[in-house]
Amino acid sequence: MYIHIPFCLRKCPYCDFVSYPLSRGSPGSVQQYVDAVLQEASLRKDWLEAEGLMPEAFHSLYIGGGTPSLLGSRQIAQLLEGVTECFPFQPDAEVTLEANPGAICRDEMLAWRHLGINRLSLGVQSLDDCLLARLGRMHTAEEACQTVQEARRAGFANLSLDLMLGLPGQSIEQWQETLAGAVGLRPEHLSCYELTIEESTSYGRLQAQGKLALPPEDEVIAMLQWTRQYLTDSGYEHYEISNYALPGYRSRHNQIYWENRWYLGLGAAAFSYWDGRRWGSTADVEEYIHRVAVGSFPETYSERLDKKGQLGETIMLGLRLREGVSLADLEVRFGLSVWGIWEAEIAGLVEAGLLELSRGRLRLTDRGLLLASRVQAAFL
Ligand code: SF4
Incomplete structure (x- = not known):
């Protein structure tokens, strides 16, 4: 929370x-x-x-x-x-x-x-x-x-x-x-x-x-x-x-x-991600106070991600972690094959020396760390 x-x-x-x-x-x-x-x-x-x-x-x-x-x-x-x-x-x-x-x-x-x-x-x-x-x-x-x-x-x-x-x-x-x-x-x-x-x-x-x-x-x-x-x-x-x-x-x-797990944000401008839906609350403090006072949710943005969208975001975020992401765990969690969807992208990034695949985990190389946003963008 x-x-x-x-x-x-x-x-x-x-x-x-x-x-x-x-x-x-x-x-x-x-x-x-x-x-x-x-x-x-x-x-x-x-x-x-x-x-x-x-x-x-x-x-x-x-x-x-x-x-x-x-x-x-x-x-x-x-x-x-x-x-x-x-x-x-x-x-x-x-x-x-x-x-x-x-x-x-x-x-x-x-x-x-x-x-x-x-x-x-x-x-x-x-x-x-x-x-x-x-x-x-x-x-x-x-x-x-x-x-x-x-x-x-x-x-x-x-x-x-x-x-x-x-x-x-x-x-x-x-x-x-x-x-x-x-x-x-x-x-x-x-x-x-x-x-x-x-x-x-x-x-x-x-x-x-x-x-x-x-x-x-x-x-x-x-x-x-x-x-x-x-x-x-x-x-x-x-x-x-x-x-x-x-x-x-x-x-x-x-x-x-x-790890792109569920979290609940409270307060003005807070973001939440729960049950596959992402939402954000108004950044205007006065509006925030007023909306909750009348019993309304203060959300100004809401988006439901499909499984592929959730999987792509999970990879994008998980690549921030030095241990990267486990492809097998992701397949169990989302019921989709990472390799099946992004094979060409992964191969290109591995070839460029930005990603490495080792023992079933995909992670940034030392060089990839410096160009992380470029690598992450491939999964969005
Ligand atoms: S204004 Fe300064 S102290 Fe306040 S959140 Fe931003 S960086 Fe932090």
């Missing part, structure tokens, strides 16, 4: 997530939003039960955004109590909260632990103060490190740090220092994302005006290759294109997405 909290203190110039700057002094709207998410949970519960689609138990809950750590502990408690009243969860469910470093005190973290949050995903992004300032982030490198230490003192034994590479003005050495500093904090999980520029963002506009100096492509490739080598040498498993984990600490929640 995913819950989207679409509020941030201010908008970062590169960000195209659905998040709105929270004007100070408007906690009422946040509370209205939390209430609306709980109303939506209740509507979804009734629907899942009526359709006979309620799962035995959800095995993960991810509260993302936005900046969910902006919510007060009382509001996080309301969300957790509300969804656990509506839906069954495994006793050992992975419960993640996204938080931004700085401005979080230990008492807050202790409260989160007591509420059942057992994993924090921290938006560190860089451990270089100049780059953090350029990214419009509101914390410093030192505050990021302090937040990790405070989280440890509060009892969090499962921390994930988000880092970004390929930033404007970033050298390979700066990236290496950030990564070394992050590894020194020994988080259980690291997500290393390459910055992508979206047209609708401030960075997108700067790029269109020729005012954004991004590192050249060969340097970004060198950063990616160095990342893989350094993190695997440091004991992390490279289990997904951008994600690394100490043994036993892969993100259970995100693996659901990459």
Whole structure:
């Protein structure tokens, strides 16, 4: 289960997530939003039960955004109590909260632990103060490190740090220092994302005006290759294109997405995939609150995929995982032959050195990792 909290203190110039700057002094709207998410949970519960689609138990809950750590502990408690009243969860469910470093005190973290949050995903992004300032982030490198230490003192034994590479003005050495500093904090999980520029963002506009100096492509490739080598040498498993984990600490929640299993999203702009249907809710917070208040689902998009579509998406997503996809498992799951549908595409990609087929599993080669989107597109 995913819950989207679409509020941030201010908008970062590169960000195209659905998040709105929270004007100070408007906690009422946040509370209205939390209430609306709980109303939506209740509507979804009734629907899942009526359709006979309620799962035995959800095995993960991810509260993302936005900046969910902006919510007060009382509001996080309301969300957790509300969804656990509506839906069954495994006793050992992975419960993640996204938080931004700085401005979080230990008492807050202790409260989160007591509420059942057992994993924090921290938006560190860089451990270089100049780059953090350029990214419009509101914390410093030192505050990021302090937040990790405070989280440890509060009892969090499962921390994930988000880092970004390929930033404007970033050298390979700066990236290496950030990564070394992050590894020194020994988080259980690291997500290393390459910055992508979206047209609708401030960075997108700067790029269109020729005012954004991004590192050249060969340097970004060198950063990616160095990342893989350094993190695997440091004991992390490279289990997904951008994600690394100490043994036993892969993100259970995100693996659901990459395996294209069912997930339920609650909140404005949240996406869901359930029983072969994908849907997305309105990104307009006011509209979201209004629609659930009158008992309607807040969906603005819905699509039912046929078996071939589901299979293609499952391959596309599964290729993000380093272990790739098992052709035999896919045939059992979808009743279709991968080989029968995409034989020519697979042969071409294997020939080009981008895919490899080994012991019944199809996976990206090291070269394919760098051209993943081109490979994935073949299955859509
Ligand atoms: S804090 Fe995260 S979600 Fe919020 S604007 Fe910045 S990048 Fe986007």
